[in-house]
Amino acid sequence: MELIEVRQAGPVGTIVLNNGRKHNALSHALVTALIGALQAFRDSDVRVVILRAQPGVKVWSAGHDVSELPEGRRDPLGWDDPLRNLVRTLETHPAPVIAMIEGSVWGGAVETILACDIVIATPESTFAVIPARLGVPYNLSGLMTFMSAGSVRIVKELAFTATPISAERAERVGMINHVVPLAELETFTHQMAATIAANSPLSISVMKEQLRVLAGAKPVSPRGFEKVQGLRRVVYDSHDYAEGIRAFKDKRPPKYLGR
Numbered sequence: 001m002e003l004i005e006v007r008q009a010g011p012v013g014t015i016v017l018n019n020g021r022k023h024n025a026l027s028h029a030l031v032t033a034l035i036g037a038l039q040a041f042r043d044s045d046v047r048v049v050i051l052r053a054q055p056g057v058k059v060w061s062a063g064h065d066v067s068e069l070p071e072g073r074r075d076p077l078g079w080d081d082p083l084r085n086l087v088r089t090l091e092t093h094p095a096p097v098i099a100m101i102e103g104s105v106w107g108g109a110v111e112t113i114l115a116c117d118i119v120i121a122t123p124e125s126t127f128a129v130i131p132a133r134l135g136v137p138y139n140l141s142g143l144m145t146f147m148s149a150g151s152v153r154i155v156k157e158l159a160f161t162a163t164p165i166s167a168e169r170a171e172r173v174g175m176i177n178h179v180v181p182l183a184e185l186e187t188f189t190h191q192m193a194a195t196i197a198a199n200s201p202l203s204i205s206v207m208k209e210q211l212r213v214l215a216g217a218k219p220v221s222p223r224g225f226e227k228v229q230g231l232r233r234v235v236y237d238s239h240d241y242a243e244g245i246r247a248f249k250d251k252r253p254p255k256y257l258g259r
């Protein structure tokens with residue numbers, strides 16, 4: 001069974017997450033397939049991409065594949081981590097990517113949809129930023145993705161509570177673009193895609209890149225970066241990080257000691 005389904009209708013490309021058994025966990029294999037599909041669209045005349053799951057899913061994506069996370073002593077979200085590569089690919093893809101959401105979105109999958117350009121969700125959709133529940137030290141560019149989608153105060157609440165928020169709240173705080181009833185979701189999304197596809201792809205792709213450059217233009221000194229990396233190492237070298245991963249695999253609540 002293919003991990004994703006890919007189709008194209010004129011200038012609109014669609015990628016469907018298709019690994020429901022693992023709740024579309026963003027495994028290395030699934031991410032590789034996603035990146036390959038985006039590259040193929042890049043080489044074709046696709047002017048807008050819709051990223052979605054199969055109709056009727058309860059979980060759009062459960063986030064990073066926890067079974068692929070290191071159990072300690074190694075950065076779990078380093079530069080070449082599949083999730084990092086996926087986020088960079090989405091952010092630099094020349095055509096706009098619309099994330100069409102139904103079901104719950106977890107952890108790195110929330111960052112993935114926020115790396116898309118437009119997010120349209122059903123009222124039942126939820127979004128959970130999970131690192132604190134797993135004991136994972138999120139990385140700088142990942143936090144920047146969240147900060148570009150919400151105020152620092154909202155990002156802190158999401159990150160510190162690791163509790164799902166509703167689509168309605170996400171829209172109210174500006175994290176997502178539209179909340180649309182399930183029965184209208186596909187039509188609404190495809191109408192927006194058609195509107196975008198009728199505009200100048202060159203103008204759009206340049207504005208997308210300009211906005212990416214401007215959004216990422218936050219000065220971080222080498223000392224500041226090294227300090228952050230040192231802090232992150234304390235986390236991924238900690239008992240709590242190993243405990244979070246182990247507890248997930250053992251299907252039990254984690255016992256965090258703060259060290």
Ligand code: LCV
Nearest residue numbers: 022023025062063064065066067106107108130131134136
């Ligand atoms: C691997 C999974 C996963 C999964 N990986 O179904 O944000 S960060 O920094 O933390 C980042 C590192 C990240 O994204 O980490 C992952 C964050 N995601 C989560 O913590 C969500 C974990 N999943 C769940 O809480 C539940 O699976 C939900 C609520 C999504 C669905 O619950 P439900 O009871 O419907 P199961 O839990 O039974 O999951 C079905 C199968 O999918 C696997 C899970 O282990 C199970 O596999 P087995 O049947 O082999 O036991 N699975 C679910 N999520 N992220 N595998």
